[in-house]
Amino acid sequence: MNSPRSRGSAVALLVAGAYFMENLDGTVIITALPQMARSFHVHALDLNIGVSAYLMTLAALIPASGWMADRFGLRKVFAGAIVIFTAASMLCGLCHTLAAFTCARILQGAGGAMMVPVGRLAVLRTTEKHELINAIATITWPGLAAPLLGPPLGGFLATYASWHWIFFLNVPLGLAALLAALRLLPRGREPARPFDGLGFVLTGAACFALVYGVGLVSRDQASRVTVAGALLGITTLWGAAWSHAKRHPHPLMDLRAIAIRSYAVTIRGGACYRMAIAAIPFLLPLLFQLGFGLDGFKAGTLVLAMFAGNLAMKPLTTPILRRFSFRATLLVNGGLNAGLIFACALLDPATPMPVLVALLFASGLTRSMQFTALNTLAFAEVPGDWMSGANTVSNMVQQLFMAMGIALGAVALRIAGLLGPASAPGVIPLSHFRTAFAIIGAVSLLGALDVLGLGPEAGAKVRLRRPG
Numbered sequence: 001m002n003s004p005r006s007r008g009s010a011v012a013l014l015v016a017g018a019y020f021m022e023n024l025d026g027t028v029i030i031t032a033l034p035q036m037a038r039s040f041h042v043h044a045l046d047l048n049i050g051v052s053a054y055l056m057t058l059a060a061l062i063p064a065s066g067w068m069a070d071r072f073g074l075r076k077v078f079a080g081a082i083v084i085f086t087a088a089s090m091l092c093g094l095c096h097t098l099a100a101f102t103c104a105r106i107l108q109g110a111g112g113a114m115m116v117p118v119g120r121l122a123v124l125r126t127t128e129k130h131e132l133i134n135a136i137a138t139i140t141w142p143g144l145a146a147p148l149l150g151p152p153l154g155g156f157l158a159t160y161a162s163w164h165w166i167f168f169l170n171v172p173l174g175l176a177a178l179l180a181a182l183r184l185l186p187r188g189r190e191p192a193r194p195f196d197g198l199g200f201v202l203t204g205a206a207c208f209a210l211v212y213g214v215g216l217v218s219r220d221q222a223s224r225v226t227v228a229g230a231l232l233g234i235t236t237l238w239g240a241a242w243s244h245a246k247r248h249p250h251p252l253m254d255l256r257a258i259a260i261r262s263y264a265v266t267i268r269g270g271a272c273y274r275m276a277i278a279a280i281p282f283l284l285p286l287l288f289q290l291g292f293g294l295d296g297f298k299a300g301t302l303v304l305a306m307f308a309g310n311l312a313m314k315p316l317t318t319p320i321l322r323r324f325s326f327r328a329t330l331l332v333n334g335g336l337n338a339g340l341i342f343a344c345a346l347l348d349p350a351t352p353m354p355v356l357v358a359l360l361f362a363s364g365l366t367r368s369m370q371f372t373a374l375n376t377l378a379f380a381e382v383p384g385d386w387m388s389g390a391n392t393v394s395n396m397v398q399q400l401f402m403a404m405g406i407a408l409g410a411v412a413l414r415i416a417g418l419l420g421p422a423s424a425p426g427v428i429p430l431s432h433f434r435t436a437f438a439i440i441g442a443v444s445l446l447g448a449l450d451v452l453g454l455g456p457e458a459g460a461k462v463r464l465r466r467p468g
Contacts, residue, residue, distance in 0.1 A: 009134070009135070009138070010180075010184050011122055011123055011126050011127075011184050011185065012123050012127070012134075012135040012138040012139055013138060014119070014177060014180045014181060014184060015116070015119035015120055015122065015123050015139045016138050016139045016141075016142045017142070017173065017176075017177055018078075018082065018115050018116055018119050018177055019116050019119070019120075019139055019142045019146075020142030020145065020146050021085070021115075021170055021173055021174070021177075022058075022085070022112040022115060022116050022146075023142065023146030023150075024146040024149065024150050024153070025054065025089070025108065025112070025150075025167075025170070028150035028153055028154040028166050029047070029050060029051065029154055029163070029166060032154040032157065032158035032163040032166060035158040035159075035162075035163045036050075036101075036158075036163050039096075039163065040095075040096070040097060040098045040101065042098050047098070049098070049102055050098075050101055050102055050105050052211075052212070053102050053105045053106050053109065054105045054106070054108060054109040054112075055109070055211055055403045056109070056207075056208050056211045056212060057105075057106045057108075057109025057110055057112075057113065058109045058112050058113045058399055058403075059204075059207035059208060059210070059211045059396070059399055059400055059403065060113075060204040060205075060207050060208045061109070061110055061113035061114070061204065062113045062117055062207070062392065062395055062396045062399055063199075063200060063203040063204060063207065063252050063253055063392060063396055064113075064200055064204075064252065065077075065113060065114050065117035065118050065121075065392055065395065066117070066121065066252075066254070066388040066389055066391060066392035067193070067195060067196075067252060067388075067392075068114060068118070069117075069118045069121055069388065070193070070388055071195075073187060074118060074121065074122045074125070074185050074186065075181065075182070075185040075186060075187055077114055077118045078114070078115065078118045078119055078122060078181050078185060079178055079181045079182055079185075080114070081111045081112070081113075081114035081115035081118060082111070082115060082174055082177050082178045082181060083111075083174075083178060084107065084108075084110060084111030084114075085108055085111030085112055085115055085170070085174060086111075086170055086171055086173075086174025086175065086178070087107075087111075088104050088105075088107040088108035088110075088111055089108060089167045089168070089170035089171060089174065090167065090168065090170075090171055091104040091107065092104040092105060092108060092167040093164040093165070093166070093167035093168045094164075116395065117391060117392060117395035119139075120139060120391060120395065121387070121388060121391045122185055123135050123136075123139060124379055124387050124391060125384075125387065126186075129380070129461045129462050130461075130462065132376055132379065132380065132462040133317070133318050133321050133322070133372075133376050133462055134318055136372055136375045136376040137314060137317045137318055137372045137376075139375075140368070140371050140372045140375050141310055141311070141314050141368060141372075145307050145310055145311070149304075149307060152300035152301065152303070152304065153166075154166055157169075193250035194250050195252070196248055196250060196251050196252040198244060198248075199241070199244055199245060199248060199251050199252035199253060200252050202237065202240050202241040202244055203241045203245075203252060203253050203396075205237050205241075206234070206237035206238045206240075206241045207396065207400060209230075209233055209234050209237050210234050210238070210400055210404070211400065211403050211404070213230035213231070213233060213234045214230075214404050214407040214408075214411075216230050241253065242255075252392075253389075253392070253393060253396075254386070254388070254389025254390070254392065254393065255389075255393065256386050256389060256390075257382050257386050257389065257390035257393065258393075260381050260382060261453060261454065261458070262326070262377050262378075262380055262381050262454060262458045262459055263377075263378055263379075263381065263382055263390060263394075265330075265377070265450055265451055265453065265454055266374045266375070266377055266378040266394070267378075267393070267394065267397050268447075268450050269330075269334075269374075269446075269447040269448065269449070269450030269451060270374045270378075270397070270398070270401075270447065271397055271401045271447070272401075272443050272444065272446045272447030272450070273334065273337075273370060273371075273374065273444055273447035273448070274371075274397075274398060274401040274402050274405065275401045275402075275404050275405045275408045275443060276338075276341065276405070276408070276440050276441070276443045276444035276447065277337075277367050277370075277371070277405065277444070278401070278402045278403075278404070278405020278406065278408070279405040279406065279408045279409035279412065279440050280306075280341065280344075280363070280405075280409075280440065281303060281306070282405065282406045282409040282410075283344075283409045283412075283413075283433065283436060283437065283440070284299075284302070284303050284344070284360075285299040285300060285303060286413075286428065286433070287344075287347065287430075287433045288302055288303075290428050291348075291349070291428070291430045291433055292348075292349045293349070302356065302357070302360065303360070305357045305360035305361045305364065306360045306361070306363055306364035306367065307364060308361055308364060309360070309361040309362060309363060309364020309365040309366075309367070309368065310364045310365075310367060310368040311368075312361075312364070312365060313364070313365045313366075313368035313369050314368060316369075317368065317369055317372045317373070320369065321372075321373060321376065321462075325456045325457075325458070325459075325460075326373060326376075326377045326380075326451075326454065326458050326459040327451055327454040327455065327456055327458055328456070329369070329373050330370065330373050330374070330377070330448065330451040330454075331448060331449075331451045331452070333366050333369045333370050333373070334366075334370055334444070334445070334447065334448025334449075334451065335445070335448055336362075336366050337363070337366035337367060337370055337444055337448070338441050338442075338444040338445035338448060339441075340359060340362055340363040340366060341363070341437055341440055341441035341444055342437065342438060342441040343359055344359070344363075344437040344441075345433070345434040345435075345437035345438050345441070346434075347359075348430060370448075376459070376462060377458065377459045377462075378390070378394050379391070379394075380458070380459035380460075380461055380462045381458070381459065381461070408440065408443070409436065409440065412435070412436035412437075412439040412440055413428060413432055413433070413436045415435070415436075415439060416431070416432035416433070416434075416435035416436050416439075417432055419435060420432055420435060
């Protein structure tokens, strides 16, 4: 543990655990909403505020994570974030009213907003370029696994134990992570730039508006006026935040790394890809339940085939990225991923189970490969003194567009309803799912094609093997 390499690996494992906890808590309550609603004596749909409050708090506070790490030190901020997240998890499990639960989820989101971005910054600062592929692969798969494991785990605990355990399980995990953080992370801190208060307000408001606005637009009852108003507000806020960041000498949202082509590709094309892969765990359980007539447990179990694919790809990502260029890997693998999403549009109740499982498993393989490659390439050519700002923007984009994935799935189904034949309230015909998967596949393919602007030498530094 004393060597820099072993310490870097341990830090990556620590951050992977924190990443898993944060992403799991974004989805784990979805299948437990009916039981929680009965406990709080409210309608199940009212519990959506618990999901939204968590995601919107994450989005609004992530922009400040880089400055906090520089100002107070990685160790203090990361450890403090774990404490806040763990304490908030316990409070969530102890709540008896919806109002109290919402407040606890906001506090939990505040801890999560600092925990993962600062943890990933710690990995970037303690890892040599030639070890970056291994480190990023380690901290990537939990972000892919958690959205797939969350719904079945939440449903299992709510059915066979109590929904409270969804949150109590974070307590021992949080305590273990805290002890590891205090042992592994260096004390010290970086020279901190002045705090950009206006930038924090503008960027936080823009992130909040984007998550809230897209969720609003995805609702069936949203009118054209509502959609137009939401789009106008989002565009205005983001325009103001972007303009401020360009003018300010020390912006909270440091955009310098956007000038690096390899980094810009992971932001532009990566945003499309992340939305697409986040939409799939939302659409597939609906397809299996409403289109195939399966119960919730069976639907959730089928989706776990994608998780198996994520795990199976993990030991292969580093050899593949060492052997092939990022451009070739992202283009070929991204095309395969889009093709598999298009293939989901062909599924029907008569599809043989082995074929269905094989399709989901293959989709899991390509999801894991693309996600790891994008996350590694993002920092392959970023100078050390730009790393904090680049990490903040990357985390912000990743969190925003992963959160928007569910909304994209809902919007795709809504578009399918407008284009296809009318259906009874609460019924989603199989043809609507086919159109929705085609839309999601097109979004994923758009992200893959953005890689065409890269040269074969992009990210070459991190593809080099360890010297000696």
